[in-house]
Amino acid sequence: MTRLRYSKLGRNLSYTLIAALLLGVVAPWGSLLTARAGAQGGAKTILAFPAVDESEEGNLADVAARVTAALALAGQDQKAIDLEVFSASSPMVRRALADGSLRAADVEAPKDAVNALTIGQAFRVHSVILLSVQSLTLAGDPRQAEIAVMGTEYDVAANVDPDTGAVAASPSGNTFGVSGVAKGRRAAGDDAGLMRLAAKNAADKIMHVLTGKSAEEFVERGAKPEKRSNLWRWLALALVVGAVVAATSSGGDEPVVPVDDTVPTRLSTRATGDGILLLWRAPATAKTIFKYQIQRSADGGVFVRIDGDKVGPGDTRFTDFDIVAGTAYVYQVRVLYTDGYISPWVTFNQVVAP
The missing domain is CATH 2.60.40.10 (Immunoglobulins)
Incomplete structure (x- = not known):
């Protein structure tokens, strides 16, 4: 009788422990999935069109394809942005063609701003983005690859008449440029590997811009911020104080205005x-x-x-x-x-x- 009682007790304890372990494993995953679904629900939706080759030589179609593929992967890591790369053969396009919200002529037409906004309106996205590869530079020792990419993001609501659904004849958008860079030490001097890494770097910077930040603010993953000693802070403070004293003692002189040397x-x-x-x-x-x-x-x-x-x-x-x-x-x-x-x-x- 005692042995039976202990057997039942042990079995109950085992079930309790197993249940606790399952809850400990499943609960975090459940909360993670719920949190991700919630984040995606409020995310900014962007339809990106495949990058095109606009280089002077006209021989960078493969580089444009690399940038497009890298952007599709980079979009999967974002919580604030739900990015989809346009494909004429995607199920989304087939459904839009079937229900009449999109015409076959729109899918097959060259992708300019008006056409992109027409498709973006049919898919009810927040914005569309057009990308072009401008140049590829392979040089240096160690070897380095640099891909220059230009892009323009067009807000759908700002360029589409809410009453008629007509797209503006001359859409306005936010134009930006990024430069994807990769160095030889990261790819053992292999040009194909360098181009792949440079395309990934460019895609990461594009996603950074699409979140509302500038390309100059981009910091690569794993990069550590530069540490500044207190000495540099004191030197900077001394320079500021010196500038104030000099300005005060200059009497009626005109104030010195910093010149922006990046403008014409x-x-x-x-x-x-x-x-x-x-x-x-x-x-x-x-x-x-x-x-x-x-x-x-x-x-x-x-x-x-x-x-x-x-x-x-x-x-x-x-x-x-x-x-x-x-x-x-x-x-x-x-x-x-x-x-x-x-x-x-x-x-x-x-x-x-x-």
């Missing part, structure tokens, strides 16, 4: 016989210029891009031929650099078209 200078406009000529001096920075962007406002309206991505790094002039006589135009120019930095817009003086 000596801006001027000139009305010609058939257009408006813009002139500027290249920035004095040591950064490498990728290209310029130009936008204009007519009679106080909103600014619209007009450069057509055709103002190269060596250009210091641009003529706007698409003008209307008697209209007052204001132009702005900014610089995109190969390291991903984008300068602030600087404004030309207003000019009236002849």
